[in-house]
Amino acid sequence: MKKTKNILLVEDNSDDEVLTLRALRKNRIDNPVVVARDGAEALDYLFSRGLYADCSKSELPAVIFLDLKLPKIGGLEVLERLRLDQRTRLLPVVVLTSSREEQDVKEAYSLGANSYIRKPVDFNRFLDEVGQLGNYWLNLNEQPCQ
Amino acid sequence: MKLRYKFNLLALGVLFTVGIAISVAGVFTIEQLAYRMNRKLMEAEVVKVLEDIHSAHKVLTESGVVAVDSYVRRAQADILDKYRGFRFGRTGKMQILAKPGSRQLLPQLAKERNPDIFYNEIADQVAQGFWQHEHGKKSLFHYHASFPAWNWIVLMSVDVDEMLAERNAFLSQVGWILFLGLIVGLLIFAWFARTIAAPVQQLSEAALAISYGDWEKDFPQSDAVDEVGDLTRAFSQMLDRLLAAQSDLEKQAKALQNTNTRLHLEITEHQQTQQDIFHLNQELEQRVIQRTSQLKAANQELEAFSYSVSHDLRAPLRSIDGFSQALLDDYGDRLDEEGQEFLRRVRAASQRMAQLIDDLLYLSRITRGEMIRQPVDLTGLAELVAHELQQNNPQRQIEVVIQPNVIADGDPRLLRAVLENLLGNAWKFTGDREKGRIEFGMEKIGPQQMIHFPRSRFIMYKTMAQVSIRLMRKSCSGSFSACIVSTNFPAPVSDSLPCNVLFIAMEVRSGLMAKLEKVRGSFLLCNGQLK
Numbered sequence A: 001m002k003k004t005k006n007i008l009l010v011e012d013n014s015d016d017e018v019l020t021l022r023a024l025r026k027n028r029i030d031n032p033v034v035v036a037r038d039g040a041e042a043l044d045y046l047f048s049r050g051l052y053a054d055c056s057k058s059e060l061p062a063v064i065f066l067d068l069k070l071p072k073i074g075g076l077e078v079l080e081r082l083r084l085d086q087r088t089r090l091l092p093v094v095v096l097t098s099s100r101e102e103q104d105v106k107e108a109y110s111l112g113a114n115s116y117i118r119k120p121v122d123f124n125r126f127l128d129e130v131g132q133l134g135n136y137w138l139n140l141n142e143q144p145c146q
Numbered sequence B: 001m002k003l004r005y006k007f008n009l010l011a012l013g014v015l016f017t018v019g020i021a022i023s024v025a026g027v028f029t030i031e032q033l034a035y036r037m038n039r040k041l042m043e044a045e046v047v048k049v050l051e052d053i054h055s056a057h058k059v060l061t062e063s064g065v066v067a068v069d070s071y072v073r074r075a076q077a078d079i080l081d082k083y084r085g086f087r088f089g090r091t092g093k094m095q096i097l098a099k100p101g102s103r104q105l106l107p108q109l110a111k112e113r114n115p116d117i118f119y120n121e122i123a124d125q126v127a128q129g130f131w132q133h134e135h136g137k138k139s140l141f142h143y144h145a146s147f148p149a150w151n152w153i154v155l156m157s158v159d160v161d162e163m164l165a166e167r168n169a170f171l172s173q174v175g176w177i178l179f180l181g182l183i184v185g186l187l188i189f190a191w192f193a194r195t196i197a198a199p200v201q202q203l204s205e206a207a208l209a210i211s212y213g214d215w216e217k218d219f220p221q222s223d224a225v226d227e228v229g230d231l232t233r234a235f236s237q238m239l240d241r242l243l244a245a246q247s248d249l250e251k252q253a254k255a256l257q258n259t260n261t262r263l264h265l266e267i268t269e270h271q272q273t274q275q276d277i278f279h280l281n282q283e284l285e286q287r288v289i290q291r292t293s294q295l296k297a298a299n300q301e302l303e304a305f306s307y308s309v310s311h312d313l314r315a316p317l318r319s320i321d322g323f324s325q326a327l328l329d330d331y332g333d334r335l336d337e338e339g340q341e342f343l344r345r346v347r348a349a350s351q352r353m354a355q356l357i358d359d360l361l362y363l364s365r366i367t368r369g370e371m372i373r374q375p376v377d378l379t380g381l382a383e384l385v386a387h388e389l390q391q392n393n394p395q396r397q398i399e400v401v402i403q404p405n406v407i408a409d410g411d412p413r414l415l416r417a418v419l420e421n422l423l424g425n426a427w428k429f430t431g432d433r434e435k436g437r438i439e440f441g442m443e444k445i446g447p448q449q450m451i452h453f454p455r456s457r458f459i460m461y462k463t464m465a466q467v468s469i470r471l472m473r474k475s476c477s478g479s480f481s482a483c484i485v486s487t488n489f490p491a492p493v494s495d496s497l498p499c500n501v502l503f504i505a506m507e508v509r510s511g512l513m514a515k516l517e518k519v520r521g522s523f524l525l526c527n528g529q530l531k
Helices: A014-026 A039-046 A075-084 A102-110 A123-140 B003-063 B069-083 B107-111 B119-124 B165-211 B227-334 B337-366 B378-392 B412-429 B447-451 B455-459 B465-477 B510-518
Strands: A007-010 A033-036 A063-066 A093-097 A115-118 B092-098 B128-135 B138-147 B152-159 B374-377 B397-402 B407-410 B435-440 B481-488 B501-508
Touching (some): A007 A039, A014 A033, A014 A123, A014 B227, A033 A039, A039 A075, A063 A075, A075 A102, B003 B128, B003 B138, B003 B165, B069 B092, B069 B107, B092 B107, B165 B227, B227 B337, B374 B412, B378 B397
Parallel strands (some): A093 A115
Antiparallel strands (some): B092 B152
């Protein structure tokens, strides 16, 4: 049975959420997208608890687009917890943020991020980047079986 | 007892003892002499009497009448008459006596009994000899000889006192001489004590007093014309000098003490100062630590600020750009050309603002680190930067001419920023031309000249002429400032002139300039010289 490849978008800014979803649509990536608006919600979804406790059949996403500046639980902490858990240890995580601070980049990679993308201001470039990301992580990249 | 008296008495005693010894010896000698002389004289007198008796007896014998009493009587009477009243010296007496119990022809002999003479004593003596006899208060010295044919004894007696008269005279003379000698000796010694021993003693007392540090004592004076006088005068002179030296020493000691006190004070002060310095240093260190931590905090704040700028400021820009594009995409057909143009302008503005934010972050990042001074190959750096510019804008045809062997002394990171800015601006401001030419190099100009730098020569270090003029205008408009960065230049360049100074004209934002101003020593900023 072919799995549906979900995308988990962790993003607190609604503008960015809309623009990211638009960019995905424009690139004809029609995989289901789950949006978590803070770190806690993202973790609840991934570990099936809280609001998502009753979603017995919730699938793990194929890729996570993770912002760093998040309310409640920060992006880097979310990443750290994911990597500590056996189930989510190998999930591909793309850090999608507006920061280009060397410190953030280093920390994200040392915590096990698979990619680090800085969101450009120019929407056309963003469109292009999202297209490439979707194509790469959803089509090109091979993941081990969960 | 004073020393001088001891001396006197000792000397006197010795002299006196010697005198007495000599006198006693003399007395004995004289006594012996008197005895011997008197004995000889007495013996001689007695022998003379005996010879007379012998010769009378001999005459009688030769005449053959020795047995005839009358002749004998006559001869005996003659002898007695001859020596009757004989005197020897003052008290000496001659007596002719008959042996006791003997037959005598002359009655006066038989009768005459001298009560002074004790016949027993005479009888005890030998035939002749000396003997002494105490007779009443007088002491007599006798000599006797016997004439056995007639049973006669001739006796000579002398008073002992008379015999020893010379001795007594000598004794009294010696006594007088000794007494006078004693008096004279005492006088001499008194004089000696007064003129020699006393001054010497005074000197010794004075020396002793000085040795105990008693300078107040009266010191001896003398006008005697002898060695002791000289000594006393020399001593008092020496004393004067010693006193002077002593007072000098006391003054010096006082001065030394003052100096010591002052030194002590100074040392205390010095120690106080040192302690103060130590405290100040500690305070300073404390302050440095405090300032460092404040600076660290400020830096962290700045980083936090940069972080939030990079995150938060860009997010709305992304929205503006993204939704403008969305409008263009989705509702473009409902807008006329002008509306679309407006949206494009909105997008361009938001993108430029994003670029500004990026530049700002970049500048704050490059000036954040420590400065490292080292020789930097500016030619290589300029080539690198120009190459990057060319790659980013491949459609532009810009001729870039870079002078070889330009080496500067400075921080490579900051110099790269300078060159990126400089060449980037040159690139940008030649943007309205199809073809452009950018030159990079340097010329020798002294720092004094630089201050009076004419506008036209601003180009010296060659970006292009029109680029520089534009820079000037910009600086006048107030939105940007222009500055000259000079840096020491250790190696000569290819041309023959030794080049010490490198000038780079650049356009910077005031933010960078403020940063560069902190980097003293490497960059000399001449802000405001270019009006």
